[in-house]
Amino acid sequence: MPVPVIRKNLYFKPDSSRVVARFFNNGDSRTINLVKRIMTLNEEDVRHELEIILNEFRGRHRNIAEIYLKHASNYKNLIESIGINFEELSPERRLLIGSYSTLEYSLEAAALFNPSIVEDFDQSFLAEGEKRVILSFRATGEGHLSSIVFRKGILDASNNLRMVEPQKHIDLPTIIKKKSHNKKRFMEKMEEMNIPKEFSTPIMNDLPDMFEYYTLKEAVRKILTLDVNEPQRKALKEMTWLVNSYYDIEFHKDSKISGRAILPISSSESRGIEDARFVRFTEDDGSETIYATYTAYDGFTILPKLLSTKDFVNFRIMPMHGNGAQNKNFALFPRKINGKYAMLARIDGVNNYIFYSDRITLWNDPIKIQEPKFPWEFTQIGNCGSPIYTEHGWLLITHGVGAMRRYCIGVSLLDLSDPTQELGRLKEPLLSPLEEEREGYVPNVVYSCGSLIHNNQLILPYAVSDYASSYVTVNMDDLLAELKKT
Known part of the structure; x- marks a missing residue:
């Protein structure tokens, strides 16, 4: 028997x-x-x-204006290479150069x-x-480039969501x-x-046990200026790609959360940041991240x-590693299980796996816990x-993905102390695309990256055919x- 689902009349559409x-x-x-053309202009x-x-x-x-000056400064060395003293340029001329080095990008186009x-x-x-909540979305703009954006709202006692106007x-x-x-x-x-170690070892041997970011970057840069073969060039670029994957970002504290966007920054993200799954994690000492x-x-x-973040102002970004850190669909459990971090993933593209680890970024030896079982999830x-x-x-x-690549949403129940044990699983989808939800960037899809329980109801935000989003509630x-x- 299908579980009753209440669709809410609230839609998040690209702006x-x-x-x-x-x-x-x-x-x-x-x-x-x-720059030479701009230099032909007089100050007036x-x-x-x-x-x-x-x-x-x-x-x-x-x-x-602050953005223009920052962007102009990116060209300081280039400008000085043609005999122009950047520091002697008037502030107005630097601003003008910066304006030509800036474009507007529509995050949600x-x-x-x-x-x-x-x-x-x-x-x-x-x-x-009531409960105050933060929603994250995958925002996609020109060139199918994906970023992370946020919205804030309040769930009332009836689980109607009242949103704060986005900045x-x-x-x-x-x-x-x-x-x-x-x-x-x-x-x-x-x-x-x-x-290949034959390419990485000569560089790494010269580095201390704790090495500086720019030390490696400079060592790789110097070798790339030499006559190196293509496999070596590729390996050196991958080393740079990896070191660039670690970084922190910090937003202005006076900005609203809806005015903050996490765009691709490192070369590993150059074609997009996809499907962020946020979770409020409770450590053993009760602290939360x-x-x-x-x-x-x-x-x-x-x-x-x-x-990771504790305030949605400062964020730390790290790559995950280990023999299971591959493919997509990673989702962290909100607390440790038997003293270890636990993570779900679909590392082979077909089945659900679980990992346990002492380190939150190291994931080895995945254990398969779920396979496609019903026709709507056979793929x-x-x-x-x-x-x-x-x-x-x-x-x-x-x-679950079925015939015609139709995506539906299902629910399972796993044992608390041993999540490899499945206690229950819906035979039919909890949520399938309605007729009016079938059209979009990718047709016939409903999908979510995270939900919560409030007032004894499941609050499930979901995407509609990779275009817009809404949410449903389900009585627990x-x-x-x-x-x-089941």
């Missing part, structure tokens, strides 16, 4: 007006010619042209989908039965590269990536990565976010009763 000002590099040669003409640009774009970005939801740390000034001005964070790396762990990750697993994609290679089964703790077991929201008594039958 092409939400733009961010990004650095635009048109190549050294064209930039040099551009520079001020005139700059005023036109500022009048047109200052209302769309709260700190556009194509889609706002694959949502995840977590409880906010701040639960102050709420009525009885129009979007801020990019300050990027802070990790300064030092553990050589042993770095070499282990290179081995997992099949970087928000983690998110996501897929970094550079057009060729998939790298599972981990993001593959995977998670739809982190498992949710209940006294009856771990509630696992799954996705009804859901658990059906799961226990």
Whole structure:
């Protein structure tokens, strides 16, 4: 018997007006010619042209002049290479150069989908039965480039979601590269990536046990200037790719969470940040951290990565490693199990696996726990976010792919102390695409990256055919009763 699902009349749709000002590099040669043209203008003409640009774009970005100056400074060495002293340029001329080095990028032009939801740390000034929540979305813009964006809202006592109006001005964070790396762990990750030791060892032998980020970058850069063969060049670039995968980001504290966006930063993410699964994790000492697993994609290679934050202002980003750190669909359990971190993944593209680890970034020896069982999931089964703790077991929201690549959402119940044991599993999908939900960027899909329980109801945000998002509620008594039958 199907479990009753209540669809809520709230939709999150892409908004092409939400733009961010990004650095635009048109190549050294064209930039040099551009700067030479700007240098032909006298100071009065520079001020005139700059005023036109500022009048047109200052209302769309709260700190556009600061952005222009930052982008102009990226070309300081290039400008000085043609005999121009960058520091002697007037502030107005630098601003004008920066404006030509900037473009607007619409984060959500194509889609706002694959949502995840977590409880906010701040639960102050709420009525009885309310809960403040943060939703994350995969925002997709031009070129199918995916980023992470956020929204904040309040679930009322009836689980109706009241959203805070999203901020129009979007801020990019300050990027802070990790300064030092553990050589042993770095070499282990290179081995997992099949970087030949014959190419990596000569560089690594000269580095201390804890080496600086720029030390490796400089060593690789010097060798790349030599006459190296293509396999060696590829290996050296992969080493740089790996070291670039570790970084911190920091947003302005005075920005609203809806005005913060995490765009691809490292080369491992150059083609997108996909399907972040956020979870509020409780440590053994009771402290809490928000983690998110996501897929970094550079057009060729998939790298599972981990993001952590305690305030949604400062974020740490790290790659995951181990023999199981491959493919997609990683989802962290919200607490340790028998003293170890636990993670779900679909490492072979078909089945659900679980890992246990003493380190939150190291994942070896996956154990298969679920295979496709019913026709609607015969192609593959995977998670739809982190498992949710209940006294009856771990509630696992799954996705199944069936005929015509139709995605549906299912539910399983796993044993609390031994999640390899499945206690129950719905025979029919909990959620399937309705007729009006079948059209989108990818037709016939409903999908989620995380849910929670509030007021004895499952709150399940979901994507509609990789275009927009909505959410449903499900009574937990009804859901658990059906799961226990199966």
